[in-house]
Amino acid sequence: MVQNRSLIDESGKRSDGRIIDELREVKINVGIIKNADGSALIEFGKNKIIAAVYGPREVHPKHMALSDRCVIRCRYHMSPFSTDTRKSPAPSRRETEISKVIREALEPAVMLEDYPRAAIDIFIEVLQADGGSRCAGITAASVALADAGINMRDMVSACAAGKVDDKIVIDINDTEDKEGGADMPVAYMSNLKEITLLQLDGELNPTEFNTCLEEAIRGCLKVYEIQRSSLMEKYFGNEKGLKE
């Protein structure tokens, strides 16, 4: 990672005009796919990602089923048109890894033992990518799981933090990811206060690591509020009475 130009200007603005602890604009639409049991479209800055959840449903092939809990199958996929140079639609090594990582970030939230011998399928389709798509994918998938009415201990919210020009910033975008110092995606269960995903690409000293983690969790809490309001909007749109 070579830093060849300044990513934060003199006035403290980042490459896309945000300040260091500012999230990109996040919008979540719930229930956009009629055929799925639960779905969500998330716009996380320039990211546009659809998450669809099917299930719990019968497991095929049958030998994959577990007798005491359900299996979660997750597919993260980037559309060929989601990046500036065409991406081959075949699942790449990176996508396979992200699918696994997202599955493991969501599994602690889902009450797997409530659905033995069944499967929950999660499809995450990236329509437009701009850095932080795994975080946006986890956020959308969590909303889609709740929309599908699957028993969950908590919502999972995800946000990245990182180091750009030796400063800790939250919600790294594509440029900052490629040219910055470090990128740390974190998925977090806000009510249970548990981390379900923690990755780090780059180098941070222990102090920086701690600040970075704190900032990422602060980002997750902001994302959680957006998840919450989008679900409330979908299910209880007009009635404000019983909302907190």
Next chain:
Amino acid sequence: MQEVKRKYVIPGDIVAEGNFKPLGNVFRNGNSIVATRIGITESNKDGTKVIPLSGIYFPRVNDIVIGKILDHSSLSWSVDINSCFSAHLPAQDIFGRDFSPAHDDMGSQLSSGDVIVARIAIFDRTRDPILTIQDKDLGKIPTGELLKISATRVPRLIGKRGSMIQTIEQATSTRVTIGQNGIIVVSGKDKEGTNLALNAIHIVEAEAHTSNLTQRIKQLLNVPESDIENDTQNNHEMNETPMNDDKVISNDIGKEMGMMNSDGTK
């Protein structure tokens, strides 16, 4: 025990704090009861629960369900009950205890594509649910309009002591059979009434969580106010679906069928 107001929750929200009994769609985390579904909280002296607003059907013993026959093996029919498990209707349930695959033609009773109303006799999560049609008002449905709604909307469609469904049935002169799994059969004399009933059911599904829905449905169907009160039918399910008590009841398959047609062989 302190009073808990009804409120809207999403997974992870604290429903109540203190010594409440978790009943359905909630779990205990330390001193607090936490919701696991999107829904409306409800608590009384028995405990606290969340009435979910989304989700697929998960079978429970004694639920009345509507299913479609998919296929049959030599001993049972497999039935699609709109769930993550396909149910089985044992041939003995229809032919009696002395059923023999060699002598009895299963195709003569039920063939694939037939729609049946059945009760879930056995289900304990370790195996697929077993159905029975040996009860009053159960069995094959000959005609009607089939539609599917979310299983979470079924209690609302039935209404308090069947008020909602009676309103719809009487105003449209149709017969509405509701399965707990969200499958509904509407049969009526004329197409107009059937369509009106279908329309009303769709509205109930879409606006299930709003209040005064029965009133609005009455207005839609032009029902005068006094007609529907105090007129309960017992063949509908109760308003509140009992929350998950997965008790397994004993199986009464073939009990009434006696020993007729026995040819003396084993």
